[in-house]
Amino acid sequence: xxxQLALAALALAVAGTASxxxxxxxxxxxxxxxxGAMGWSMARIKMNVEGTFNKEDVIKSANVIQAIxxxxxxxxxxxxxxxxxxxxxxxxxxxxxxxxxxxxxxATAFNKExxxxxxxxxxxxxxxxxxxxxxxxETCKGCHDDFKAKN
Amino acid sequence: xxxxxxxxxxxxTRLFHWILALAVAASVAxxQVGGNWMEWHGRIGLLVVGLxxxxxxxxxxxxxxxxxxxxxxxxxxxxAYLRGEWCGEGHNPLGALAVFGLLGLLTVxxxxxxxxxxxxxxxxxxxxxxxxxxxxxxxxxHHLLTNALYxxxxxxxxxxxFYAHAKKQNLVRPMVTGWKEDGEGESARGGGxxxxxxxxxxxxxxxxxxxxxxxxxxxxxxxxxxxxx
Numbered sequence: 001x002x003x004q005l006a007l008a009a010l011a012l013a014v015a016g017t018a019s020x021x022x023x024x025x026x027x028x029x030x031x032x033x034x035x036g037a038m039g040w041s042m043a044r045i046k047m048n049v050e051g052t053f054n055k056e057d058v059i060k061s062a063n064v065i066q067a068i069x070x071x072x073x074x075x076x077x078x079x080x081x082x083x084x085x086x087x088x089x090x091x092x093x094x095x096x097x098x099x100x101x102x103x104x105x106x107a108t109a110f111n112k113e114x115x116x117x118x119x120x121x122x123x124x125x126x127x128x129x130x131x132x133x134x135x136x137x138e139t140c141k142g143c144h145d146d147f148k149a150k151n
Numbered sequence: 152x153x154x155x156x157x158x159x160x161x162x163x164t165r166l167f168h169w170i171l172a173l174a175v176a177a178s179v180a181x182x183q184v185g186g187n188w189m190e191w192h193g194r195i196g197l198l199v200v201g202l203x204x205x206x207x208x209x210x211x212x213x214x215x216x217x218x219x220x221x222x223x224x225x226x227x228x229x230x231a232y233l234r235g236e237w238c239g240e241g242h243n244p245l246g247a248l249a250v251f252g253l254l255g256l257l258t259v260x261x262x263x264x265x266x267x268x269x270x271x272x273x274x275x276x277x278x279x280x281x282x283x284x285x286x287x288x289x290x291x292x293h294h295l296l297t298n299a300l301y302x303x304x305x306x307x308x309x310x311x312x313f314y315a316h317a318k319k320q321n322l323v324r325p326m327v328t329g330w331k332e333d334g335e336g337e338s339a340r341g342g343g344x345x346x347x348x349x350x351x352x353x354x355x356x357x358x359x360x361x362x363x364x365x366x367x368x369x370x371x372x373x374x375x376x377x378x379x380x
Contacts, residue, residue: 035270039270039271042271042272043272045272046272130187131187133186133187133272134186134187134188135186136186137185137186137187137189137271137272137273138184138185138186140185140270140271141185141186141269141271144269144270144271148270149291150287150288150290150291150294150295151284151287151288151290151291
């Protein structure tokens, strides 16, 4: 019994350190890469809305954004990573760690619109895609305005 | 001097003023909402580029009270005005400071905006000419100066209300009708048809330059061959 408890405690400790052991530099890199992938996807949806509409491309892009939105990116915001350099210097503002409620609202709004974007993309309705793309962009801005340094 | 009805603001100056006021309000609103409104934010920005260019040229070739030289606020004029000794028509020296302040600030706003990006899906029409880092810096300035714009616009409106209530002088009506009822100077002269055409042509040329329409097109993924995966 004691041995089992000790093992469980050890397992917990190992698991605990494993998640805490992500290098801050890597966490920042993963964040920036994820935003980069979403940037590509947003640009591709925009290209389709403005130019020739390709339903399949829009679905692919919307799915990328939805997947990243639901990937639990919050876990990459390790304490202290408002400073540091991933691919470039991070632009995460310290408010991310102090204004939790406000951040939560902004993140939830983005999540909701990202899920909706994937649904709308599946319909292949170009006008609806354009409208939802705008709504989604507004929720990106919801975070950028307060939690992302301009430079 | 006996006061009389004088022609103060010419029609192009008045049109410029009111279109600019609407454009500034619309650009603030569209910029705050973001999303698909950023397309309009960009279009309105180009309109403001045109308006400002027109006004700068009109400040050189327009009619009497629209000319910068007529109302340039020298320290001497400002001191005289503060002592209550200034007399003249058109922009008073403090008002002139606000005019140059607003024109200058809006010029910086549209210039930084042309090179800015929102890290979402919108870029200013000339942002490709710069590195992303520099574009980000200009975006930061663009955002920061929005606050200065609010302050200047508030001061501008507050001064007009001060004149209306404390000094019983209606500054809005001349800006609408062009006429001042109790003027003490001469009616505005100059700023004829040729000057107007010149100012409009310069404005159109600058808007074309600012629109980035002359930039070489980027390759679109659909138009070039890419690996199939």
